[in-house]
Amino acid sequence: IAGITQAPTSQILAAGRRMTLRCTQDMRHNAMYWYRQDLGLGLRLIHYSNTAGTTGKGEVPDGYSVSRANTDDFPLTLASAVPSQTSVYFCASSDSAESSSYNEQFFGPGTRLTVL
């Protein structure tokens, strides 16, 4: 693989179910991010990881959890999905947590999640 991949591409989920969105990058980037994108609201940061073994909360972390056991993988888990979590989810990575001209974020193709 080259770049950053996400799975699944799309998913319809019943409310109350548990769901894990997968994200893998092969660029050896230290920092990884999860965003949700909703119409009219732009990208909102859910959780981030500056390096393997560490995670942090973003703007909208409630109802979501993440782990970063290694450099490449950064799964996002919805413990008990609710309809308000219907959104497009993007995973991103950057070489460093410090955004700069050499550290732009690279995005995965996204996961479209519908919670009924």
Next chain:
Amino acid sequence: GQNIDQPTEMTATEGAIVQINCTYQTSGFNGLFWYQQHAGEAPTFLSYNVLDGLEEKGRFSSFLSRSKGYSYLLLKELQMKDSASYLCAAIDSNYQLIWGAGTKLIIKP
């Protein structure tokens, strides 16, 4: 609070020039990104500005004024494939990206 403002939607004609504005209010400032996002796809990097002035890259240019908290993206010789959303994002003092809601650009023949 931190805030990024950009127009929701703009329309332009193929072959013309369009300027998409972005104003920002952040706690500290460490630069500004512009990303392009086609419908149903991921955002892709267009430009980065940290110093005042104009950065030119082919048909696309990006301008920054730190004193005014203002940036714009200039697209020249518009092509139909430029129809997309353009996202402005400022880097705050904690090196977190603060994203605008995006400007949907519609190109008409």
